[in-house]
Amino acid sequence: MICDKFKDECGVLGIYSTASKNLARRVAFGLISLQHRGQESAGIASYRDGKVYHYKEMGLVQDVFNNEILEGLKGHISVGHVRYSTTGESHVSNAQPLVIKYRGENIALAHNGNLINADKIRDKLEESGSIFQTSIDTEVIANLMAKNYSLGFKDAILKTVHEIKGAFALVIICEGKLIGVRDPNGLRPLCIGKLPDGGLVLTSESCALDVVGAELVRDVKNGEMVIIDENGMESILYDDTQPAAHCIFEYVYFARPDSVIDTVSVSSSRRWAGKLLAKEHPVEADIVIAVPDSGIDAAIGYAQESGIPYGIGLIKNKYIGRTFIQPDQETRELAVRLKLNVLKETVKGKRVVVIDDSIVRGTTSKKIVDALRKAGASEVHMRVSSSSVKYPCFFGIDTPNRQQLVSSFKSNDEVKEIIGADTLGYISVEGLLESVGKANCDMCTACFDGDYPMDVPEEVNKNMFD
Numbered sequence: 001m002i003c004d005k006f007k008d009e010c011g012v013l014g015i016y017s018t019a020s021k022n023l024a025r026r027v028a029f030g031l032i033s034l035q036h037r038g039q040e041s042a043g044i045a046s047y048r049d050g051k052v053y054h055y056k057e058m059g060l061v062q063d064v065f066n067n068e069i070l071e072g073l074k075g076h077i078s079v080g081h082v083r084y085s086t087t088g089e090s091h092v093s094n095a096q097p098l099v100i101k102y103r104g105e106n107i108a109l110a111h112n113g114n115l116i117n118a119d120k121i122r123d124k125l126e127e128s129g130s131i132f133q134t135s136i137d138t139e140v141i142a143n144l145m146a147k148n149y150s151l152g153f154k155d156a157i158l159k160t161v162h163e164i165k166g167a168f169a170l171v172i173i174c175e176g177k178l179i180g181v182r183d184p185n186g187l188r189p190l191c192i193g194k195l196p197d198g199g200l201v202l203t204s205e206s207c208a209l210d211v212v213g214a215e216l217v218r219d220v221k222n223g224e225m226v227i228i229d230e231n232g233m234e235s236i237l238y239d240d241t242q243p244a245a246h247c248i249f250e251y252v253y254f255a256r257p258d259s260v261i262d263t264v265s266v267s268s269s270r271r272w273a274g275k276l277l278a279k280e281h282p283v284e285a286d287i288v289i290a291v292p293d294s295g296i297d298a299a300i301g302y303a304q305e306s307g308i309p310y311g312i313g314l315i316k317n318k319y320i321g322r323t324f325i326q327p328d329q330e331t332r333e334l335a336v337r338l339k340l341n342v343l344k345e346t347v348k349g350k351r352v353v354v355i356d357d358s359i360v361r362g363t364t365s366k367k368i369v370d371a372l373r374k375a376g377a378s379e380v381h382m383r384v385s386s387s388s389v390k391y392p393c394f395f396g397i398d399t400p401n402r403q404q405l406v407s408s409f410k411s412n413d414e415v416k417e418i419i420g421a422d423t424l425g426y427i428s429v430e431g432l433l434e435s436v437g438k439a440n441c442d443m444c445t446a447c448f449d450g451d452y453p454m455d456v457p458e459e460v461n462k463n464m465f466d
């Protein structure tokens, strides 16, 4: 693993427009802006004359698609997906959108999230004769839809989303309509945009709306299904009984800073978190630097609040592929050095506050602290703009198991010793909630406090330092 972070899940995008000449090209552009949510595979499916045409392959969006492929994907509805595997192996057979044919109807499905009851449903379906061609939980959704299809597409989807449990933001092409569904807790984001030509867009993050030329209209509500066709958009609130539990890590790390999620600007929330971090963990120092990219806004906030100047102290190499990185210790160490380098003149002889968005295993933090000292920093104070991560995620984020989360079994003082910092401070969960303006707690904070919004499949014991 090149970087000691939680891994993004997936990104989805769907557009309905009868006016656009090449929707697939627009979707490809939008997918590039969602590339941070998944770099393993990319795919697009488009609807034309009653049929769905699709193409998907392993790799980055720019490497997967060319003009010829996009020409073949013309249509007035188009959905796309970028993937990082959370369930199912990293193989093209598991790439999305998933396209199935059922009773003459072509259905394309793109999913961001993770189902916690997928295995159970899969077993049941297989017992009753269903055949699966992939190992992803999205195929469970597709199979349930097919099983319920005699009810008509709308009720088939509604029955399906009542049977599945977990995190899901779905964009679907079915019967010449573009459909979006968000899980009842709203764990994963999904928003709606409008194109100048009247077309409508569904996507994981609003940064993709900016790229495809759409205005943000609103977020898909928790437990809402929207159906878009030539008549406009129909909204069905299929489940409003669950408490909101939007993933707070979207603001900390996953989402792009230029996105607005559930009405909150990601960049502003990160700056605010940095300010609160400075209030909660002040320190005498000469310079504040960030671990790029997601630590930058928080570092600016910390500098503004503390009055300590902000400087660029770590340079990130953005052009590192994943494929040639082997998971052995030597290569991992090389990879960290390749990914981040210290700007020596910024830190030499200085007391440095370094802001990172999270500490997961602690291995990268240790290397950063070591590198800063080697470059001449006289003191290194690590400040973290998330709370300490103690519990794994079951909702579409790839996290190590609990034993590998350093804060799960070490106190903050011990983590400080492990990473070699002079001091260490994390923002509190309350501070983090305040930074996204949700002090009333309609967020999922389970990876910090183990308070999952639904029963999770593993025994998760309370942390020994709680």
Ligand code: SF4
Residues within 6 Å of the ligand: 187, 246, 247, 248, 249, 250, 392, 393, 394, 395, 397, 444, 445, 446, 447, 448
């Ligand atoms: S457990 Fe953490 S990463 Fe997973 S949905 Fe909740 S806040 Fe997000």
